[in-house]
Amino acid sequence: MVTSGAGQTTQISGLSTQILDPESLFARLRAGNTLVTGNSRLARVLTSQYSLWRIGLGDCQWESPAIVSWNLWVDQLWENAGLRGIEGADRAEPGNRQLASLWENALQNEPLAHRLLRPESLVSQLRDTRKLVVEWQLDLQDPAWFGSDNENHSSFSRWNRAFERLCEAGRWISPEDRLELLNKAIGNGLLSTSPVIDLLGFDEFNPLQANMLSALIDNDSKVCRLTITPRNDKAVLFKCADNRQELLNMARWVRYWVEKEPGSRIAIVVPDLQARRQAVEQNLQDILTPGCDDGIQQAKPWNFSLGIPLMRVPVIGAAFDLLKMLDKRIDIQDVGRVLRSPWLRGAAAERNNRALLEKCLRDNYPRQLTLNEVKYRATEIKKHDSRHNELPPEEWEPTSWNCPELGLVLRKLARFERENRGSRCASAWAEAFDQLLAELGWPMAAERLEDHDQIWQALQKWQEALRELASLDATTDRMHRKTAIGHLQQVCREKIFQERTAPSPVQVLGLYEINGLRFDHLWVLGLHNDNWPPAARPNPFIPGSLQRAARTPHSSPQRELEVARTVTRRLLETAPDCIFSYPAQLDGEKVLPSPLLPFEDLPPGDALYSLPYDTWCQVVARAARPVVGPLDSPGRLVHDTARGGSSILKHQALCPFRAFASNRLGADSLATPVDGISPMLHGSLVHRVLELFWQEIKRQSALLALDDESLCKIVQKHVELVTSEDRGLRLRPSFRGVEAERVQRHVMAFLELEKQREAFEVTGFEKEILPEIEGQGIRLIIDRLDRLPSGEEVIVDYKTGKVDPNKWFGDRPEDPQLPLYAISAEKTPAAVVFGVIRDDGCHYKGVVRQDGILPGLPKAGKRDLYLDEAGREMPKTIGTWREVIHRLMADFLAGEAAIDPKSGLKTCDNSYCELQSICRIGELDQRGKPAGAVPHQETSS
Known part of the structure; x- marks a missing residue:
């Protein structure tokens, strides 16, 4: 007879109880008793402690103790039942993924399956529900299942019947159903176990467990529930x-x-x-x-x-990152993980090139890209110069981001993707994935896995996951590659990895x-x-x-x-x-x-005991003030290693430390690609179309001679050429069409503005100049140089974003690009302007020497009065710019690297500076000093 109460000792007739110390427990094991534990961890711990106890007794060898968890014990009994030919024990027990697949099939075959957004998300809960129903012997015929207003109850009953029909048809037996068959076999004397069974680590027994223990007792097995002596003081x-x-x-x-x-x-x-x-x-x-x-x-x-899900083990995650590369569209974050992965062929040798490749992809492509685009860039050869002119074959050379080993990996992935677009059985996919990853050099092709125990253990679990995927042949039809990868991912999410x-x-x-x-x-x-x-x-x-x-x-x-x-x-x-x-x-x-x-x-x-142990963070936090010490100047720039053109001067003006970090050390953040067309790409397309247009037209008079239809055709011709030159747009016809319309609209609007100017001739297209500032050579590209009838020149720089010419002035000009163009010109220009091309209108912004040169300039109003004066006194303005720019460059070359943003933290925020974790200006500012006046010889340590 069995009675049970939750949280109380289950009353099973003939079940004895005993409190004993560990030594007495081990003595029972040495005598041959079988110990069944409530969980596998307790079994492992007791096995280890038993070995130490035997060593302490002076024993050199002994039989392994019979210590098993309940689940393992039931598995052993089920195996014995099968060997003895007990009725029902010949049925196959489905693995975890097979069981999930059976439930998914049961849901799909239901009339209301179309109302379920994700039937697979229910599977785990339905499995737990059925296990609870069987183990606690709930009556599925009870009217409560159908008399409730809760649709979940009747739905489960219906889904469970569908699941049981599938099991019956496939000769499967769900794990929770085995215990009932074992109970009958034990009760009928068909299955014997150890004569003495000890139980440890059970708070309670469910009815099915209690019935089994009663059957064992009725068949003359001695069953004892043990408790280890309490140790609380x-x-x-x-x-x-x-x-x-x-x-x-x-x-x-x-x-x-x-x-x-x-x-x-x-x-x-x-x-x-x-x-x-x-x-x-x-x-x-x-x-x-x-x-x-x-x-x-x-x-x-x-x-x-x-443990943790196998999916979260880094080496396994790297395998799925590689498999994601087979998708039609790949997120740049997934591509970046592949490029940074240490588990891929050539990772160490090409580490720097792969970092540059990621930067190239982020700078030139939207967030979603294709495998072919990554492969193209990884194997790219430089065939054109900076002006898009084709180089002779003997001058071709690999780009700085060229990765031959990675290119080999990507070619194998591309071939696999082409050759495996049809459906296969699950086992064929498991074998194909295993072979593919091995060919790609995953994992750690150049190193011995035996030296990395965690990785070795994870790979054993990975092989188990592949076998689970292959086992789906018994419960599923042929499937496509993406479905197979989804099944494998689910297996690895459910499979727990516990490092030994x-x-x-x-x-x-x-x-x-x-x-x-x-x-x-x-x-x-x-x-x-x-x-x-x-x-x-x-x-x-x-x-x-x-x-x-x-x-x-x-x-x-x-x-x-x-x-x-x-x-x-x-x-x-x-x-x-x-x-x-x-x-x-x-x-x-x-x-x-x-x-x-x-x-x-x-x-x-x-x-509680005195616990003085502190982390280094706490030591710093408790200090009366941050420790401040002198920071040696980085020193004068000896070699010509500075990066950037006008950005050197811009960063030096914004904050000397930023120029040092960005232009000497190269501390730049990676771009964050966007879905669709980035503002940078749009700007470069507009630049290129206008360059090609003026190379063909050359003079404003030719522009004015064109009727609207002819002008539109010429612009459209160049737009189509430019958008086809960009590989990212060429492979995305829908994006290309939308962007072509936008570029056409913007260029046409700007040309309408150009018609309103006095006569001019375009003499410089994307003109490269190489001035020296304080002996430092700088490479500059001027978008356009126009010659007026008077022979004077106008410097035009196209901008598709927001600009402010007022940032050209002061001791620390925040945008010195056009002033740098002006002081580098062969003669004093008549105007230095931005050509603003935006949806909200096209106009010129800048300084002009006199009225009438450009429409809308000079502007009226107090805010633009300074710009008006600067333009009318252009030689003096250029002299001031030259003095400021040379001073900024001299400071940069001398190693001036003060943490001194122009307007304190406001400058950091407005200029989107991402170096604050390096310079730690926030900590300096909290000391009470103005952030804009931090002395260059001090820094927080």
Whole structure:
């Protein structure tokens, strides 16, 4: 007879109970008893401890103890049943992915399947629901399934019938159905087990488990439920300010005991371990192994019971990044991960070239690109000069981002994509993916995997994942490549990777994994009144009345309270030294300790040990003021290694440190591609069309002689040529068409403005000049030079963005590009202007020597009065510009690198400076000094 109550000892006739110490437990194992544990972790720990016990007895060899988890024990019984030919045991048990596939098929065959947006997302919950129904022996014929207003109940009943029909047709047996067959076989005397069975680590037994234990007892097996002797001496309740402080105190406490008692066993229990794993590990690393590099293979003194999805292991993620390259469109972020991956052929040798390749792709393509575009750039040969003129073949040379090894990889990917567009069975795809990745040099083609234990273990799991994919032959039809990759991804999301490491003194466990284990010191995190006891979470697919009547897990607040009391009591018995901590506030709301913690029995938190261990962050934070010391000047630029033309002067004016970092060190951020056409690409297309147009037309008189239709045709001709020159647009016809219309519209609007000018002739197209400023050569490209009838010249620079000529002036001009053009001209220009080409209108902005040269200039109004005066005194203005520009260049060449933005942090924000993490101007500003006046000889250390 069986009776059970959640959170209480299950009453099974003939089941004995016993409390014993570990030595007595090991003696029972030596006598030949079988020990069945509640989870596999407890089985592994006890196996290891048993070996140490036998060594302590002086034994040199012994038989492996019969310690198995419940699930493994059932697997062994099922295998024996199959060998004995027991009826029903010949059915195949589906693997995880096969089982999911059967459920997906059951959903797809339902009449209402079209109402489900993602049937596969239901599968995991439906599997858990059926397991609960079978193990707790809920009656699927009960009227509650159909009398409820909740459609989920009747839907599950219908889906379950469809699932069972599929299992029957395919001769499958779901894992939860095996126990019923085993119970019958044991009850009929057809299946025998060990004569003595000990149970450890069970808080309760579900009805199906209880029936099996009763059947064993009825067939003369001795079954005993064991409990390890409690070890509790004291417990401490510790209140922390918040979650961060709680984790930091925990890590300090762990270090205290690791150093004081090196051989002690320490446990950390985290209720929401999956959500907080990263934070817990970061704090342990900061305190126990400060300064250690994550990338260095080293033994950590802690171990997590919770593994991570195989998909999150870096080497496996790299494999899927490669498979993503087979998609029609690839996100630049995915491409970047492939280029930076250390798991790919040629990664070390081509590291610098691949970094430049990513920059090239980000600068020249939208966010979504194709495999052929990446392949083209990776193998690109420079065949044209900077003016788009074709070079003779003998002058062709690889680009700086040319990557031959990567090109080989991409060609193999492209060939695989072309040759594998049809459908195949799952096993064929598994074999194809395995062969493809091996050909691509994944993983670590040039290194011995045996030297990287974690990678080796991950690859064993990867092979298991491929076998699971191949097993879908039994439950699915032929599938396309993308579907097969999706199945493989799902397998790797569900498959947990737990790295096998040497025994660690510190164990990090979930709340329900502690049963049966004993430690010397225990810290339980985060048991507060909002989460302990936890809220009830009844299964949404099972009628609530059935769940409450059967007292299934999470079915009611009363059951959760009983289970929480049991778990709390078990925690208190786990170690002689226990600490229960909780944060005083969460998300700004005050919280209290869990009401299940016995306040009257716990000393106050002040009794906690003195824990002086600090991270380097805390040492710096507690300092009275940041440590400031002299910074040696980087010194004069000796070699001609500066990067950039007018940007050198622009950055030196905005902030000397920015010029040093960007133009001497090359500290530039990567561009962030956008979906569609970037503003930079649009601007370059407009520039190129206008260049070709004026090369053909040359004079304004020729422009005025054209009628509208002829003008439109000429512009359209050049637009089509320019947009076809861009490879990214050529391979995207829809983008190309839209952008061609926009460029045509903008160029036509600007030419209407050009018609309003006095007569001119275009004498310079994208003119290259190489002036020297303070001995430093600079390469400049002037968009256009116009000659007026008087012989004077007009400098025109096209702009498709917002511009302000007022930024040309002052001791630190924020935009010195056109002033630099002006001082480099052979003679004083009559005008220096931006040709603004935008949707909101086309116009000129800049300075002119007199009225009538350009429409709209000089402008009237106080704001533009300075520009008017500067234009009328052009020689003086150019002299001032020359003086300022030479001074800025002299400062740059001398190594002037002050952290001195022109208008403090406002300049940093307005100019989108991304160097603040290097110069740390925010910290300097917090010292009370104006950010714009930071002395160049000091920096925060």
